[in-house]
Amino acid sequence: MAAGFDPSGRLPDLFTNAGTSSFTQFLTQAAPELLPGRRPLPPGMSADIAPHGTTIVAIATAEGVVMAGDRRATMGNLIASRDIEKVHPADAYSLIGIAGTAGIGIELMRLFQVELEHYEKIELAMLSLDGKANRLASMVRGNLGAAMQGLAVIPLFAGYDLAPADPARPGRIFSFDVAGGLYEETGYEAIGSGSLFAKSALKKKYRAGVSTEDAVKLAVEALYDAADDDTATGGPDLTRKIYPVVMTATAEGTQRLSEAEVTAVAEAVVAGRMENPGG
Secondary structure (H helix, E strand, C coil): CCCCCCCCCCCCHHHHCCCCCCHHHHHHHHCHHHCHHHCCCCCCCCHHHCCEECCEEEEECCCEEEEEECCCEEECCEEEECCCCCEEEEECCEEEEEEEEHHHHHHHHHHHHHHHHHHHHHHCCCCCHHHHHHHHHHHHHCCHHHHCCCCCEEEEEEEECCCCCCCCCCEEEEEECCCCCEEEECCEEEECCCHHHHHHHHHHHCCCCCCHHHHHHHHHHHHHHHHHHCCCCCCCECCCCECCEEEEEECCEEEECCHHHHHHHHHHHHHHHHHCCCC
16 A cells, blocks of 8 residues: 555545655655565566667757667567567657666656656646756666666657757757766767667768758668667568657657658668668
8 A cells, every 4th residue: 555545545645735846756755666666676686587678779960859769679589579669758849768678668768758747737837858857867766776686777868958058959868877877968879789889870970960851761770780780679670560660859849750751761771781781
């Protein structure tokens, strides 16, 4: 039973007062056992018992940001899922991608979405992009205990800054470490087991001020290169018609590219690699 519940059925004051603008802090007081990092775990490592998600890439563009993720989840040497979705809108102007333990990552992402929505309802204003990144960092830090037992989650956060310091660079990207360390990246970033190969691909082709359309192609190419060298990253599956999830965040808000749009880009990338496998 959550802390402070009255057996008579009446809600405690915690639920009837305005309280904090942080939903995570509210949950810490009302029902801490519901937080991902607060659940007791058996002793020992748990990394091999849960599916893991892998590569996510984010690219800053002239209009905002593009984020894309492959669809594969693995469990040891097995493919646990071929069509998991690891990139989601965090709110109207920001995106979050997850790599690591898939179940905890999805739960963390959903909790972060509620955190941002709760803040807006209480404060009647949207958190700044820096504020959103700091909130996410504290949530990652709260999962440190589980991470030390192998259930680690690393998010990638990016969004359109409504009040950018440099109007020419409205798109911003933030990465995190397992202890909740927060780092702002310049131009592009990738996380997950295939990130080394994805970033190597982006390093050669990324240019500042790239258009959203070109960044989408760069993101899909980077995921293709990651899948080419990392068994845990899934490339475009032409047989099953499973392609990366690609989303954008611009002044118009967050948007997911349609299946038809991603299919056209992915098939063009695959066709190009048939002629030149090295890209």
